[in-house]
Amino acid sequence: MHVLHTFANNDHVPYLTWFTDRAVQEGDPTYTFLIMYPERPGIMDEMQAKGFKCEWIRYRDSHRKLDMLMALPRLWRYMRKYRPDIVHCNLFDDSVPGLIAAKLAGVKVRVITKQDTGYHYLHAPHWMAVDRFNSRMATHVLAISNESKRFLIHKEGTPEHKITLVHNGIPSEQFTRQDPVVMDRLKQRFGTANKGPIIGTVARFIEWKGYKLILAAAMELVKEHPDALFLLCGSGAEEPEIRTMIEESGLKNNVVLTGWIDRSEMASFYGLLDVYFHAAILEPFGLVYPEAMMNSVPVVSTFTGAAADAIEDGKNGILVTERTGKALAEGVERLLRSDHRSIGIAGRKTALAMYSFDVMWQGTVDLYRNALKPVE
Incomplete structure (x- = not known):
């Protein structure tokens, strides 16, 4: 089985490493990669060294x-x-010319992964027609969550029979290695001594990630938990506005913008947390809270993406249906009043079962094999 992947705007894609490592191990599929990038992408050397x-x-x-x-x-x-x-x-950028080229080249099976459903709908509606065109040009559309699938059907008009649900996944052994030495260093860096509960989130500082909701929830929570510490890990266009909000809302002693944390230290970062907070307005998937769940951190989340698919409210996490700071704060309070350690352990079991790379790999390969059956 020969699969040709197109990618745009990325010089380093961890999924390429994971998928090609597994393909070398399994002996199938054979991959070819077409990378659209301003300069020669470094990942070419890695792929060619593996024989692709x-x-x-x-x-x-x-x-x-x-x-x-x-x-x-x-x-x-x-x-x-x-x-x-x-x-x-x-x-998106590689799928527009890529799907057209594939059809003109006579490739009968054309797959598109919809990683960013909702972005154009919220921020660039003039591109929605092109999203719909991509769904028509593809023979198979891979949705990464049920929220993504519903969006494809109801907003883009994608026929349901074209859609296959395959959740994103990660190699759990790489993302659950907590190092006590690193944890101690991070505790000192962020000033966690005599603080608690410690509540963290990891996301870009952009509007739809819900940082304003998190700060609104923080204002509610510090009334009952004056020593609560919120660790916000990210960067982005809204950082100056977020800093102003922290100052004006009196949260200066309760909120830390962590700055850059090395990827290899993220599991240790999760190990500091009592609660992981996710407040996205619209999230096709969201990979960081499955990471948090795999590290046994109980998650409080809005009803979006992977959280909506995985969390049973009150059993392996907390789902908040109302997108307000008060509702999110009440979700955290409900978690803290419960056996939150047991909820964290249950969340870990769920995340390992649903969001491991093995599950993603098998779902993707099954999609390929089923797609090829009619044309073999």
Whole structure:
């Protein structure tokens, strides 16, 4: 089975490493990669060292329309050259020319993973027509959560028979290695002594990630928990506004913007937390709270993405249906009044069963094999 992947705007994609490592181990599928990027992507060396073909197509997202058009004939030529059984497009910028090129090249199985459902709907509605076009051009659409699937059906008009649900997954052994030495260093760095409960979140500082809701909830929670500490790990366009909100709301002694934490230290960061807070307004999947769950941190979340699929309210986490600071604060209070350690352990079991890389790998390979059956 020969699968050709297209990617845009990424020089390093952990999933490529995980999938190709497993493919080398299993002996199937064979991969080819077409990477659209401004400069030669470093990941080419890794893929070629594993025996997979990898081609670079110069692409600048700052010249999106022009460079999509320029990429189209090159994508088509490579697809004609390599003649894959399946073309799998992964991001919006590569899927627009990639799916057209695949159809013109005569590739019968064309898969698109919808990683960013909702972004154009909220922030760039003029691109929604192109999202719908992509769904029409694809023969199979991979949804990463039930929320994503519902959006595809009701907002993009994707026929349900085209959609396969495969949750994103991570190699759990890589993301649950807590190091006591690192934890002690992080405790000192963030000033956790004599603080509690410690509540954390990891996300970009952008509106739809819900940071304003988290700060509104923090204002409620410090009334009952004056020593509560909120660790906000992220960066982004809204950071100056968030800093102003922290200052003006009197949360200066309760909120820490952690800055950069190395990926290898994230499991140790989760080990500091009593509660993981997720307040996204719309989230196709969201990988960090499955990571938190795998580290036995009880999660309080809005009803979005992977949380909505995995959490049974009150059993392995807390789901909050009302998107207000007060409702989120009440969710945290409900967790703290319960046996939250048992809830964290139950959440870990759920996350390992649903969101491990093994489950994602098998779901993706099954999609490929089922898609090829009619055309073999």
